[in-house]
Amino acid sequence: MKKLCISGVILTLLSFCASAQNHVFVETESFEDKGGWVIDQQSFVVMGSSYIMAHGMGRPVKDASTTVKFPKPGKYKMWVRTKDWAPFPKGPGKFEISMDGKKVNQVFGASGSDAWKWYDGGETDIKTGSVKLSIKDLTGFNGRCDAILFTDDLKFTPPNEFETLTAFRKKLLNLADKPADAGQFDMVVVGGGIAGTCAAISAARMGLKVALIQDRPVLGGNNSSEIRVHLMGDVDKNHYPKLGRIVREMDNGDPGNGNPDAKEYGDARKISIVKAEPNISLFLNTHVYKVEKENDIITAVIGRDIATNKEMRFTGSFFSDCTGDGTIGYLAGAEFRMGRESKAETGESLAAEKADDFTLGTSNLWASLERDSVSSFPETPWAIQFSDEYHIDEPKADWQWETGFGNFNTITDAEKIRDHNLRAIYGNWSYLKKNKPAKYAKKELAWVAYIGGKRESRRIIGDHILNQMDIQEGKFYPDGSVTATWTIDLHFPDAKNSKYFEGQEFFAGTKHIKVAPYTIPYRCLYSKNIQNLFVAGRNISTTHVAFGSTRVMRTCGMMGEVVGFAAYLTTKYKTTPRGVYQEHLPELMGILKGETTAPQP
Incomplete structure (x- = not known):
């Protein structure tokens, strides 16, 4: 039955492709110039792909750009696969896309949905065989983009379901059956x-x-x-x-x-x-x-x-x-x-009373440095909120900054764990900068890990x-x-x-x-x-x-x-x-x- 279902997915995919004259699929991790954006592959197991992220610690990173070749001029519809990683009700991961320097009339990454999916980027008129595609980070707070699709089938909607999307990627990336x-x-x-x-x-x-x-x-x-x-x-x-x-x-x-x-x-x-x-x-x-x-x-x-x-x-x-x-x-x-x-299973005195999914967590460490001048840090209403009653008064992290403990699966929830750690780091730092100026006014975030240490x-x-x-x-x-x-x-x-x-x-x-x-x-x-x-x-x-x-x-x-x-x-x-x-x-x-x-x- 499983083989029949997979075959059905592939047949559906082929019908998708047959209905369109041209698909142009761009994986963002393959951009020629990634600027200040970084590649994250830790969620490959649930996404089937890597993606790029604007990890600027509150400062917008340099644009990522690449040249996209089109098989022929004409009208294309653009789709952008992204998510709002910390909606409150909209999160901080905003970015824009430009084509040959002209901005698309839409901001991505702040939709209010924390699910990866395709977003309609509107229609565009392609007049030449190649276009310079750029992604501009607007916040420095970990906006992310998986892929961009152009299609001249204006009624086509790209798939989001994992098996179908994986087959879709493989076909449009021309990945050989034999690596x-x-x-x-x-x-x-x-x-x-x-x-x-x-x-x-x-x-x-x-x-x-x-x-x-x-x-x-x-x-x-x-x-x-x-x-x-x-x-x-x-x-x-x-x-x-x-x-x-x-x-x-x-x-x-x-x-x-x-x-x-x-x-x-x-x-x-x-x-x-x-x-x-x-x-x-x-x-x-x-x-x-x-x-x-x-x-x-x-x-x-x-x-x-x-x-x-x-x-x-x-x-x-x-x-x-x-x-x-x-x-x-x-x-x-x-x-x-x-x-x-x-x-009962192991006879260990330190074992749990009942077997469960509890695991040690994942850490994202961070550090600040003293600078010569006073600096500010953006407000972070989308982050974890701290108070005089509870905050962590330290200029750098140690091993204790850790998320997991059975509340998250360290493999399939790797992105959620990292993002939860980031929300804690940025929220605490924002509190310290605002409420403890005597100690932190001249301190600046110097480094935050974006790859989780499992x-x-x-x-x-x-x-x-x-x-x-x-x-x-x-x-x-x-x-x-x-x-x-x-x-x-x-x-x-x-x-x-x-x-x-x-x-x-x-x-x-x-x-x-x-x-x-x-x-x-x-x-x-x-x-x-x-x-x-x-x-x-x-x-x-x-x-x-x-x-x-x-x-x-x-x-x-x-x-x-x-x-x-x-x-x-x-x-x-x-x-x-x-x-x-x-x-x-x-x-x-x-x-x-x-x-x-x-x-x-």
Whole structure:
């Protein structure tokens, strides 16, 4: 039935296209000059596309522009796909569109509706074969635009339903049924955070041919300049001298959380280390959204460039899901968990009484700087409102600025979470500027993250599920590999924040439960039911409680290093990740201990 429905969607779409002589479809992320607008791909899973956003922190950004070619002159109707991200009753994301310098007689992004949809931009008379299309931000407060459509079928209405719109995009973007071949690899690592980068380097240095795929222009994930979280967890307390060496290379010191100086997070350094590895092919700005498999074996993944929309196919012998969201495992049908288990299920004293969807949240950090002169900040009636009774009197954010906690799904609600964080940041800052001039008159917002720093989503189930007892009792399994040192650090809504914003919290608290150094079994680092899938990072096989300790980035980086060593053995012996545990564990442990020097294949 599902196949018949999809076929019906495609047939309907073809009839749409046949009824129009010409459609000209423009994805905004593909604009030749994006000006001050930025690309956001974090909602690709619910939109099927990236989009551009005017992230000016209250100051309008430079225009985005591109040249649009038309197949013939004539009358066209323009449609603009956008939303009003913070309606009150109309939000701040206003923008205008111009064609060859002439403004369209309509303002977009302030409709009062927070749903993505197409808006009628009116008719236009195209007299030449090409037109310069420009988008002008009017506020600097995160206006956004997904795509622009011109059609000479003046009665045509573009689709909004996901499946139909996805097929519509694919056809009009001329995306080939067979994406370009990126090559055949021993190991395909998806996710370029600390875990994925370390996994790629480790495997490459063992002689494997590796593809490292990252959906942003920088490596490091939460430790990049886009999110700016410092590295936590110790690498000098582990049992194995070979573990942690690559993590140290990635480590750019400790600039703290939310440092306004982007260089402190070492983006260029991370990329240069990866590019120095001859066995790694690096693919930045590539979002993997599709998996091909035969039975329980992944054969390839499909990625789309978040700016150009060009698609590539990566074939491999082994794959490592370092996405944080467990995206590859999920697409491949791997067993996973998301949320909290119950005490009855796990026997953990820190588990919830009942299983639920509660997850740790997502942070958007920010910072201000002292300037030489007094500055103002716009009124923000559409933002969260603060008062003398409740506001946050700080010149910069730390980890506590966090939204999620089961009220939002960290994957499908990524845009809502980020926007809620922005409404809190801008509302609080507006209050401080207006009501505390002695402290804030000369301070100015210097940086606000527009990419959310996620903590928790899916956890891929392996042959062992690490739990609270494993951690607190310091159980040392024969395959104990990565040594972890971070506390059991489970965030929850701050009590005072909950009092004023119940169900809409954006500020967190925690209670650190100290642990002695313990080891994470290798069996947590591969999928239980997908034969050739490794995992590393925050989506490994743990309970929610144990995840509170394993999730920090130095620890995740060492997981990646172990995965690289294990991938070498799977290739050497033509076995599986599980086969390494069952048949070659002494050799893996020998590599970790530095007793075995693995030959380069």
